[in-house]
Amino acid sequence: MSEPVLSVRDLVVEIPTRTGVLKPVDRVSYDITEGEILGVVGESGAGKSMTGNAVIGLLDRPARISGGEILLKGRRIDNLNRDQMRRIRGKEIGMVFQDPLTSLNPLLRIGDQLTETMLAHLDISADEARDRSIAALDEVGIPAAASRIDSYPHEFSGGMRQRVVIALALCAEPALVIADEPTTALDVSVQAQIIALLKRLCRDRGTAVMLVTHDMGVIAEAADRVAVMYAGRLAELGAVREVVQRPRHPYTEGLMGSTPLASRGQRRLRQIPGSMPRLGKLPAGCAFHPRCPKAQEACRVDPGPDLSADQGRAACWFPVEQVEVAE
Amino acid sequence: MLAYIIRRVAQSILVLLVVGLVAFSMFRFVGDPIDNMLGQERTQADIDRLRIELGLDQPFVVQYYKFLSTAVQGNFGVSYRQGRPVSTIIAERAPATLELAAVSGILALTIGIGLGVFTAIRRDGWASNIIMSVSLIGVSLPTFLIGILLIYLFSVELDMLPSFGRGEVVDLGWWTTGFLTESGLKALILPSITLGLYQMTLIMRLVRSEMLEVLRQDYIRFARARGLKERAVNFRHALKNTMVPVITVTGLQLGAIIAFAIITETVFQWPGVGLLFINAIQFVDIPVMAAYLMLISVMFVGINLIVDLLYFWVDPRLRADRAGGH
Numbered sequence: 001m002s003e004p005v006l007s008v009r010d011l012v013v014e015i016p017t018r019t020g021v022l023k024p025v026d027r028v029s030y031d032i033t034e035g036e037i038l039g040v041v042g043e044s045g046a047g048k049s050m051t052g053n054a055v056i057g058l059l060d061r062p063a064r065i066s067g068g069e070i071l072l073k074g075r076r077i078d079n080l081n082r083d084q085m086r087r088i089r090g091k092e093i094g095m096v097f098q099d100p101l102t103s104l105n106p107l108l109r110i111g112d113q114l115t116e117t118m119l120a121h122l123d124i125s126a127d128e129a130r131d132r133s134i135a136a137l138d139e140v141g142i143p144a145a146a147s148r149i150d151s152y153p154h155e156f157s158g159g160m161r162q163r164v165v166i167a168l169a170l171c172a173e174p175a176l177v178i179a180d181e182p183t184t185a186l187d188v189s190v191q192a193q194i195i196a197l198l199k200r201l202c203r204d205r206g207t208a209v210m211l212v213t214h215d216m217g218v219i220a221e222a223a224d225r226v227a228v229m230y231a232g233r234l235a236e237l238g239a240v241r242e243v244v245q246r247p248r249h250p251y252t253e254g255l256m257g258s259t260p261l262a263s264r265g266q267r268r269l270r271q272i273p274g275s276m277p278r279l280g281k282l283p284a285g286c287a288f289h290p291r292c293p294k295a296q297e298a299c300r301v302d303p304g305p306d307l308s309a310d311q312g313r314a315a316c317w318f319p320v321e322q323v324e325v326a327e
Numbered sequence: 328m329l330a331y332i333i334r335r336v337a338q339s340i341l342v343l344l345v346v347g348l349v350a351f352s353m354f355r356f357v358g359d360p361i362d363n364m365l366g367q368e369r370t371q372a373d374i375d376r377l378r379i380e381l382g383l384d385q386p387f388v389v390q391y392y393k394f395l396s397t398a399v400q401g402n403f404g405v406s407y408r409q410g411r412p413v414s415t416i417i418a419e420r421a422p423a424t425l426e427l428a429a430v431s432g433i434l435a436l437t438i439g440i441g442l443g444v445f446t447a448i449r450r451d452g453w454a455s456n457i458i459m460s461v462s463l464i465g466v467s468l469p470t471f472l473i474g475i476l477l478i479y480l481f482s483v484e485l486d487m488l489p490s491f492g493r494g495e496v497v498d499l500g501w502w503t504t505g506f507l508t509e510s511g512l513k514a515l516i517l518p519s520i521t522l523g524l525y526q527m528t529l530i531m532r533l534v535r536s537e538m539l540e541v542l543r544q545d546y547i548r549f550a551r552a553r554g555l556k557e558r559a560v561n562f563r564h565a566l567k568n569t570m571v572p573v574i575t576v577t578g579l580q581l582g583a584i585i586a587f588a589i590i591t592e593t594v595f596q597w598p599g600v601g602l603l604f605i606n607a608i609q610f611v612d613i614p615v616m617a618a619y620l621m622l623i624s625v626m627f628v629g630i631n632l633i634v635d636l637l638y639f640w641v642d643p644r645l646r647a648d649r650a651g652g653h
Contacts, residue, residue, distance in 0.1 A: 094553075104546055
């Protein structure tokens with residue numbers, strides 16, 4: 001296996017507050033290789049977006065990275081200064097946001113937004129940037145790109161705007177794209193198109209994708225591997241098929257049981273009792289133990305084995321036993 | 328677009344007519360000009376004769392109609408006090424006020440927007456906190472007090488700048504300017520700071536709060552995520568979006584600068600139309616008061632119209648709505 005595009009090692013993000021230090025991301029490790037789509041799934045507040053923001057260096061103060069390493073193509077990027085990090089954003093790491101209606105500057109033509117991004121990172125002339133912008137719009141499926149390039153964002157529909165956003169994120173050909181809930185704000189019919197587009201573009205270019213979502217359907221559709229997050233920690237990490245069909249962590253099992261999947265046929269959805277604890281009130285030991293049907297004494301004391309990138313699938317002392325099937 | 332302008336101009340004319348009507352209905356309460364115009368040796372016959380001569384015996388609506396019918400021909404009547412045509416008097420006085428207002432307006436706009444952007448970008452810096460605290464003085468102290476304080480400090484104590492008047496002016500025939508002489512420029516400093524300080528702090532605080540709001544928007548985050556330079560994010564993306572609400576307030580404030588020049592001109596004895604108006608009120612010089620009020624209304628209405636047109640220039644979404652809706 002070649003060197004991973006993104007390698008996150010024991011990442012810790014802290015938010016100092018008056019009542020104590022919160023850890024929205026706690027010792028999270030994962031790799032994404034070239035052309036791979038890693039789905040990051042979890043409930044609101046599980047730390048998925050925070051992880052993405054930490055990678056691209058856009059944590060809102062006072063949140064900060066307090067431990068671990070982030071390596072992009074083997075180079076450490078979590079300790080770069082502001083200007084060095086700015087050069088990486090857009091050029092090496094692209095980002096797609098949730099709401100295409102608010103992601104584009106309403107007062108600037110989309111062509112201007114594309115060309116300014118290219119000119120910030122690539123050594124090309126303004127004319128060339130414009131030609132490339134038209135090509136980029138064409139590639140994301142904007143019809144008549146050459147005549148639409150001088151339109152303003154409000155002249156596009158939501159789905160079209162998300163295509164423009166994707167064109168913007170990819171226009172400097174980054175090695176990694178962080179897509180933070182890219183389909184959540186869209187109509188269901190448009191969601192599938194956007195996911196298909198993102199998948200195709202990234203496969204063609206070999207771009208690694210970190211796909212943050214709470215939608216298991218999107219993960220099952222698009223991702224190669226999936227990381228399940230719970231209360232700032234990685235609960236389970238593995239190939240999508242494995243995790244969906246044979247979850248090991250009791251939380252993942254509960255998550256799958258509560259997700260309607262067409263492949264499983266109709267049956268009553270199961271719920272996980274209770275709700276995810278607030279960050280300031282995390283229980284000792286494994287954060288999931290108060291809700292876990294299998295919790296034992298050890299779970300109340302020790303947070304469970306750390307998941308490293310290559311060994312162990314679930315951060316649980318008593319993983320769900322599944323019939324082992326050769327992969 | 329043209330239809331919109333025409334409609335707005337029609338509305339503006341209506342506003343002007345109403346302003347004039349209200350003004351004329353109130354002139355009778357200011358006092359009786361006859362008292363001032365005739366000396367001690369007047370007889371009741373003199374008073375009655377003059378009252379009829381000036382048309383003051385008629386109801387205010389009729390007086391207003393007469394004023395309007397001559398005003399549209401460019402004739403604003405003759406000043407009771409100076410005995411000269413009002414249009415000539417105002418034309419003499421206008422350059423002083425307009426130069427003062429222009430300098431104050433430019434000061435208020437450039438420093439206001441500049442400091443507003445600065446304090447928004449360096450939100451938690453010590454310099455921002457100092458500027459914000461000092462700006463409270465600007466919004467809370469009344470204009471005349473600031474003027475008097477400045478006079479005390481720079482004219483009385485330090486003896487650096489003149490406390491009153493315009494200094495030497497150069498007569499260009501149709502315009503008298505204080506920009507070309509050293510004493511003229513010196514004389515401008517204190518009054519223009521006095522006049523513009525309130526607007527400056529207001530614009531600054533407005534720009535700051537709008538800019539902070541804009542900086543929280545997703546498109547700013549996205550601009551950062553695309554690796555744009557901080558300067559481009561702040562000025563190209565954030566400032567332009569900040570300008571839409573700022574233009575409204577700023578436009579009205581520039582009108583206010585001209586209107587409220589009255590106080591500053593009184594404090595500094597600045598020979599502009601504001602001082603002319605104050606003197607006219609003391610003498611109940613109705614033609615001068617009427618002409619001044621109409622002039623100020625025209626200016627306000629004109630600025631409003633320009634502000635509305637500026638929106639179209641700044642915000643493409645409005646252009647599209649207009650094209651589709653009208």
